[in-house]
Amino acid sequence: MNSTQTEIVVIGAGAAGLMAAIAAARAGARVRVLDGAKHIGAKILVSGGSRCNVTNEYVAPARFHGEGAAPFVTRILRSFSPADTHRFFAQIGVELKLEETGKFFPVSDSSRTVLNALLKELGDSGAILSTQTSVCDLEKEEDGWKISIPDEEIFARAVILCSGGLALPKTGSDGRGYRLARKFGHTLIQTTPALTPLVSRSAPHAKFSGLTLPVRLQFRKKDGARLAAYDGSFLFTHFGYSGPAALNLSRHVARDREKFPDSHVTLRLLPDVAEGAEAGWWHEFSGRGAKKTFAGAMNEILPGKLAATMPALAKIAPQITLGRFDKTQIAAAKSALFEMPLPVDEVADYVKAETTAGGIALEEIAPATMMSRLAPGLFFAGEVCDVDGWLGGYNFQWAWSSGVVAGRAAAKLVKAA
Ligand SMILES: Cc1cc2nc3c(=O)[nH]c(=O)nc-3n(C[C@H](O)[C@H](O)[C@H](O)COP(=O)(O)OP(=O)(O)OC[C@H]3O[C@@H](n4cnc5c(N)ncnc54)[C@H](O)[C@@H]3O)c2cc1C
Structure with missing residues (x-):
């Protein structure tokens, strides 16, 4: 069994995981991103009719659901706002255009532009991505975490869980992340399909x-x-x-x-x-x-x-x-x-759903950092949390914003150690 070390492990390389990893690596942390899927970003590619509706003109906390979501999302959007999102994407070379409905899409009208830019930025930031690398187990160690993947154990000071929910399971979101979080006492608010016919x-x-x-x-x-x-x-x-x-x-x-x-x-x-x-x-x-x-x-x-x-x-x-x-x-x-x-x-069930309602209870997560209140050093971002937004770019906005907050805070934690 191989054993390696890093500072931060990000579980899941969807929208939230890529953003968290970029934010943490930009803040100077050594980051490894693990995803069970062979091809990264499947959900980004299919999103918005393959055009990727990145965010919305009318993003507001009231347009997100979940138990205690409004004040929680308010904090997260204050830390990384839709305006920050526009700046970030412009900086990595993705220009956005506004449509009549209030939705923002890349001017290329191609979700591939968004995914490629994120993957390039991930590489440039120094984070290391491993595909076909499913996390089977997570254990708390004295000064960090042991992450088990097939044939390897990784030791990290912090873990960011961005494993998604249950929507569109063929993309790799099968709810395994919930099990990892529950192991550390986290409550799973009942999940149901959302944004589904x-x-x-x-x-x-x-x-x-x-x-x-x-x-x-x-x-x-x-x-x-x-x-x-x-x-x-x-x-x-x-x-x-x-x-x-x-x-x-x-x-x-x-x-x-x-x-x-x-x-x-x-x-x-x-x-x-x-x-x-x-x-x-x-x-x-x-x-x-x-x-x-x-x-x-x-x-x-x-x-x-x-x-x-x-x-x-x-x-x-x-x-x-x-x-x-x-x-x-x-x-x-x-x-x-x-x-x-x-x-x-x-x-309609999760196969047709665009997102998951329910997830890890927000009251067990600190909104200033997205860190677990029950297991310090464990962070969350994206659909795995009990937050679901309206149709129209709100769910990606949640993934980008919560990802950045978690990534920055995890980097701060490991740098302070
Ligand atoms: C058809 C469709 C269209 C959509 N269109 C839009 C849109 O235009 N605008 C919008 O805002 N939202 C849209 N959404 C919603 C949006 O795609 C999601 O909200 C967002 O992708 C969630 O990102 P995430 O990173 O939290 O989770 P995911 O994208 O689901 O990523 C989770 C990742 O974690 C990996 N993973 C899970 N468990 C493990 C494990 N144990 N070990 C390793 N890896 C693991 C999975 O393989 C996956 O890659 C759409 C969704 C669908 C299904």
Whole structure:
């Protein structure tokens, strides 16, 4: 059995691990990065439709979930902000461009640009990367850590665990890192898929498959109290629903369904009508189109296929003109337009998920350093932690920021020793 020494071992060379290793090596530490995968950066390469959505114009702590995530993420983003992210990528030769949605992509429109620049910077920083090197075990020693990989033991003063979560397992994220952390007393907050499509087994809307429209998607308790809501583009598919609004909602459905068994999902088909303004909107709409049939009026404001289902959904004859609607019909029409029921049975599993909700409990990690409060010298970064962000570059932002904080703090620790 070979035995080697270094100052810092980073477990996992995804977005968080590469960033942590670069930050630690730039701060003067001897760093070795270990990854079980043969090809590094698989998730970076597939991200953002192979364009890698690096960050977002609207990054804010409220757009991250997890127990105690908002104050925690606030601290981390203060230490390494989206502006720092832009500077970092410019410095390593990756120019970013802003798109209308608020997403930032490399101007090359290629995720390969991002990965290549990170790998080059990793090499230039002096960190050593070992691929196909899976960490089987981690043990605390008197003045550091013993990291076991096949045929070798590595002794290091600090370890940064960046092993990811469970999303897209074929890229090497299979949850092994959770086991390593739990060995040192860390709590694993229940994991579920997040940023994943919503599944409707009966597929009542399969006939709309391929239809995209802007909506507000709402998830409510039986009594109507709202559990979550997202505005955004929405896509009907042959198995259920996708698009940003559905993907963002999925973590709530996955986590709160059991707690609130009769909770339900509805579509607000006219998201530009402010909540509470529905009655005024109908008054104006039906006043302007008093002589229009219900079917004709729906055709003017909704895509054809969807408009055609409104009479059946609202139980209103298609040929009745808006001016002749009674109170019950007005209520039914508003309900169909603003609270269209959407049967959802479950969320798609980790194979289709972009990230993992849940992970290592934040209260056991110090936000100033990303170091374990239970096992000093053990640091965390990225998806392994109980933080998941909105769709649109938020999860990479978390990986970059938490990676830098962990890398710098680990380097400081080993240099102080
Ligand atoms: C299809 C898809 C598209 C996405 N698009 C975007 C996007 O455009 N923008 C965005 O912000 N986010 C996006 N995401 C989310 C983003 O990719 C993740 O949040 C981010 O990659 C997490 O980085 P990480 O380093 O924490 O984990 P990972 O990237 O999962 O890296 C973990 C690494 O650890 C290694 N590993 C695990 N256990 C061990 C072990 N025991 N020993 C050695 N190595 C180990 C794994 O092989 C892996 O390489 C997307 C995700 C998917 C699946």
